[in-house]
Amino acid sequence: MRHVIIGAGPCGVVAAETLRKQDPDSTIILIGNEPIPPYSRMAIPYFLMKDIDEAGTHLRSDDFYDTHNIQYLGHAVENVDTDLKVLTTDDGTEIPYDKLLIAAGSKPLLPPIEGADLPNVHNCWTIEDARQIAERSHSCLEVVLMGAGFIGCIILESLAKMGVNLTVIEMGDRMVPRMLDDKAGGLLEKWCIEKGVNIRTSTRVNSIKEEDDVMIVELDNGETIQACTVISATGVKPNTEFLKGSGIEVDHGIVVNTNMQTNVANVYAAGDVAQGKDFSTGNYEVQAIQPTATDHGRIAALNMAGHLVEHNGSVNMNVLDTLGLISHSFGLWMGVEGGDSVDIYNEEAYKYINLRFGADKEEDVLVGASTLGMTQHIGVIRGLIEGKTHLGVWKSRLMKDPTRLMEAYLSCTQELDNVV
Template sequence: MTGNRRDGGLPDMIERAWRCTVCGYIHRGPEPPEWCPVCGSPAAEFEPYDAAAAPRAGLQAAGLRCLNCGFPAPGGEPPDECPVCGSPADRFEAVAEAATAAAAGSTAKVLIVGAGIAGLSALEAIREAAPGAELTLISRERELPYYRLNLTRYLAGEVTEDELPIHPAAWYEEQGIRMLLGEEVGELRPGEHGVVLCSQEVVPYERLILTAGAHPFIPPVAGAHREGVFSVRTVEDARELLTALRPGVRCLVVGGGLLGLETAAALGRRGAEATVLEGHEWLMPRQLNRRAGELLAEHLRTAGIRLLTQARPKEIVGDERVAGVDLDDGLHLETDCVVIATGVRPNSHLARRAGLDVNQGVVVDNALVSSRPDILAAGDVAEHRGVLYGNWFASQYQGRIAGLNAVGSATEFGESRGSNTLKVVGLDLLSVGRFEPEDGSYYVIEEEADGRYARFVFHDGRFIGAVLLGDASAAGAVKKAIESGCECSELLRKEPTAADILEHLQAR
């Protein structure tokens, strides 16, 4: 392939990439797409992304690699700062050529359990790195790997079921991948290098990658088994919920996090009367301070979503079918259906039973290898340095790294600086760092105007946290300043406004 030069002097063969700041989707091409195919955000939400940042096969061949995020820097000199995670030059180490050469020639039998984004990303990375590897993918779900995070858009009627799959069936055939869909793994047998399906078939492996994801956490509320109680994790869950919907149907959504709010908005778009029950005093308390949570609630109410805060279900009542919910303060709410969106738990039971180290998730090291050297784990099922990321971007990124490592590459996962920029029912939101002061030594600047809210938190003159609501266009500069511990003492002496702070950060 020859590379023609464009105006900017870059050869065409050098791939450009763009990252959706809302969901983390990476688009490769000269321009960002008009709309994010994953979450529907417009082109303006995309930021340039270093095409090399998603670890690709062979890129780290004869060069240096960031120990923190795996970014490969070819040549003998490390960059001053890693363009992906900002780590300094001394965090780069030489990568042995042999590791990549080993991957290229690998004919390893790799078995991937779980066809979510982590499993698919592992598969894609292995195919690029090791065309000769023998690949099998097992999934309890019958569907081809799909955009799970688009399920609320599917519920809302914004995308069809045909638009959910990530690749068509033909892609898996072309790649020579053995697909065992609709098959559940019931047991791992690490000593025998095999897994046992519920059908009793034993599938052997040389390397196993666990990407079994997570399941909805159902709080211990009496009556949660009744007909008409749903959760949303799989396309099958979404189909079932859709069958219960008709205009005017009453639906209580338990949980005021991102999934609960997006689900309520989607149900509203289908003509249902959706009410969100949040146990805390305000919405998204892990991401938002009280005022920001209240402003988000106003936005949602304007969008037609009803909200009850400090509302904790005690019992889901009815006969076989749900008829109402009793709250622990004595309030009774009548309803036709209930959706539970109170977080997820990793599907780590198979690994625990097989004797692997498991805390909440399967414990992995930087190479995403579990306590058994031939078993790796990635995505929602994995726990890395005590962190369960539970998001799309980290799952995708970890999947690639686990895939490369399974065929003999040497790539590490440091931590994901994935997006903490969200779009909640159309409202931009950034929450980063510490946003609640712990004592009088913290300094907070807070402003709201025209439906926008900004909060900046400083400690000892350093910028340590921020919340932006309604306009997160400065998210990149704000995140970078917080991550680098930006010193702002001089600026603070001038008693700056929010606009002054943003100007200062963007000028850095």
């Protein structure tokens, strides 16, 4: 059996690892589109801050691929022919497959702004991007960051720590609008401002110009900012262009069933490029988060190896550390119609917790949550959501004090003898 995996991010690497365990005699070819060992984008901010060197970003030790007999190629795939079951890389090499996994991830969107394509407007997506930003920002006083979404906020800290004067432009009405509600997003903004970062929400960049090596960023509020580097983090989209003409169905991402199979026989898709099942809604959506990518990768690989394993849906969840303030969101953090919710908001202490419960028969089931300033036992939120745990008497106790989540969890999921 010849397994070929396009994409060497966490999803592709977990898939290769799983396939090797399940199918010891198979050929496994892992294809990344950068000529360096597979690495984690999650680690880029720490690389940028010089917490780790480049090897510290690698997904596995460098001998892993040899010892597991996984062939690794650093080339972009340009074409997939699903009739002949062969793909072509950018150096013209043809690679036949028996089973194909597409785990090609996503790529940054270029915002539709004049000057967004100037050489001094950088994405912070690849190791090469990070190298360039580090070099450029070294002698830099002013940096503009476009986008205060998840990725923007992840790199915000590294940029702030370089000692530059940082201005963040976000078109949404708050920071991380797709992960945090008004209260949490507002509190995060206050925190960043207090730490010396300039934040402009509900603001758009009209244009970027370059004059004498100075970037001039014009905002829609009339303000003009001069900077030596502009970083763009305005969103990502699934990497699917190379599949044109392959017959593989693409909606927002590649359409898959619960076995991570595409509409084409012997072709699977997983991770950020795939439109997988969302645990909370049951809909098929591109989640583009690390835990989902590794879940997908493992389940796709099990199916490729002949085990019929179903993906029950991944809980959408995120964790973010912004200049030391940690935020989380889980599941249906914006709530459901007819479901109760409770929150505690402490502006001075930068603490927030918001719990969302289901409706009707699930009125005592946690369906979503968001937090700010919490780090202990946070995973039980996932446990309670995914377990669809009926909280019983603990629902009303949590409505009075949502911080008692851990006690609720223990009471409802562990056998505590006489403890109700």
